[in-house]
Amino acid sequence: QVQLVQSGAEVKKPGASVKVSCKASGYTFTGYFMHWVRQAPGQGLEWMGWINPNTGATNYVQKFQGWVTMTRDTSFRTGYLELSRLTSDDTAVYYCARGVYSYGWYRIDYWGQGTLVTVSS
Amino acid sequence: QSVLTQPPSVSAAPGQKVTISCSGSSSNIGSNYVSWYQQLPGTAPQLLIYDNDNRPSGIPDRFSGSKSGTSATLGITGLQTGDEADYYCGTWDSSLSAVVFGGGTKLTVL
Numbered sequence: 001q002v003q004l005v006q007s008g009a010e011v012k013k014p015g016a017s018v019k020v021s022c023k024a025s026g027y028t029f030t031g032y033f034m035h036w037v038r039q040a041p042g043q044g045l046e047w048m049g050w051i052n053p054n055t056g057a058t059n060y061v062q063k064f065q066g067w068v069t070m071t072r073d074t075s076f077r078t079g080y081l082e083l084s085r086l087t088s089d090d091t092a093v094y095y096c097a098r099g100v101y102s103y104g105w106y107r108i109d110y111w112g113q114g115t116l117v118t119v120s121s
Numbered sequence: 122q123s124v125l126t127q128p129p130s131v132s133a134a135p136g137q138k139v140t141i142s143c144s145g146s147s148s149n150i151g152s153n154y155v156s157w158y159q160q161l162p163g164t165a166p167q168l169l170i171y172d173n174d175n176r177p178s179g180i181p182d183r184f185s186g187s188k189s190g191t192s193a194t195l196g197i198t199g200l201q202t203g204d205e206a207d208y209y210c211g212t213w214d215s216s217l218s219a220v221v222f223g224g225g226t227k228l229t230v231l
Contacts, residue, residue, distance in 0.1 A: 035220065044123060045158075045166065045209055047220040061219055095165060102172060103154045105213030108220070109177070111165040 002026040004096050004112035011118045017084040020115045022096030029077040030054040033099030033106040036070060036081045038092040039114075046092075050099055050106060051079060086119045093117075124149060125210055127223035133200055134231050141195040141226045143210030149221055151191040153213040157184075160207040160225075169208070170195060200230050 007021040022034065036048040049060035051070040058070050069082040079096055093114040099106030126144040133139040145151065157170035168177050170186035173193065185196045193210055210223040 037220075044225040045211070045222040047222065050220075059218070105153055105220070107154070107156050107171055107213075108158075108211065109168050109171065111167065114165050 002098065002110045004098065004110060006094075006096060006112040006115045009116040009118070011120065012086050014087055014119055014121055016086050016119075017082060018086060018117055019080055019082040020094050020096075020117070022079045022081070022112050024077045024079070024098070027098070029072075030074055033101075034070075034072065034079040035097040035099050035106070035108055036079075037095045037097055037108075037111075039095070040089075040092040043092075048081075053079065083117070086117075088119050091117065091119045123224040124214060124217070124221035125212070125223035127208075127210060127226045129224070130227045130229065132229040132231055135200055135202060137200050138196065138198045139200060139228065140197075141208050141210075141228070143193040143195070143223050145191050145193075145212070145221075147191060148216035149191075149212050149214040150188065150193055152215055155186065155188055155193040155210055155212045157186055157193075157195045158209045158211065160209065162206070166209060197228070202230050204228060205230050 003025045005023045010018050030053045033050045035050045051058045053072045067084045072079045095114045096112040097108040098110040154172045158166035159169045160166040173188040174186045183198045187194050207225045209225050214221045
């Protein structure tokens with residue numbers, strides 16, 4: 001069965017960086033996009049972008065360009081989300097999710113369990 | 122402010138039916154297929170409906186989806202207390218070149 005297992009919770013100070021991992025199993029890793037979505041406490045879902053695990057090509061929402069990096073390691077079937085220059089506004093649960101191509105876009109079908117990143121001095 | 126507009130909350134009694142609306146524009150719902158996600162308290166979202174009106178295996182037929190023009194609707198019949206959750210619509214926005222979500226609707230089963 002499809003599973004996306006993310007790394008554990010992180011606590012970081014403002015200005016620091018964090019790297020979240022997402023290990024995929026149960027499907028061909030390079031056959032599906034990987035989305036990253038975040039959810040601030042008590043708030044809705046915010047799409048950050050995606051990575052094509054086959055080519056490494058990425059597509060970031062403009063507000064995240066320059067300080068968010070999505071990468072992957074096909075040998076380990078794992079995707080990574082790195083955020084730099086963290087502020088308290090980045091405190092959120094970060095989800096990886098699988099994207100399957102359907103009618104013109106890579107809709108999300110499976111989600112990881114989420115990784116809580118807390119930014120606090 | 123979310124690109125897609127959902128009511129913040131809806132409520133109904135057990136056994137009743139409820140609908141949740143999702144309003145967008147020609148660049149998102151009007152030209153792309155819609156998905157719906159259920160997020161139970163403290164858990165990750167789960168796919169409920171895809172391609173406007175299709176249910177993944179394992180999702181009961183109490184859940185249904187529809188789309189008309191620039192709006193989509195999620196319907197839930199035979200409400201159960203276990204249906205209490207946040208529900209999100211999502212689709213692709215061709216102008217933004219981004220996945221967009223609604224702000225979420227909290228369902229309370231009274």
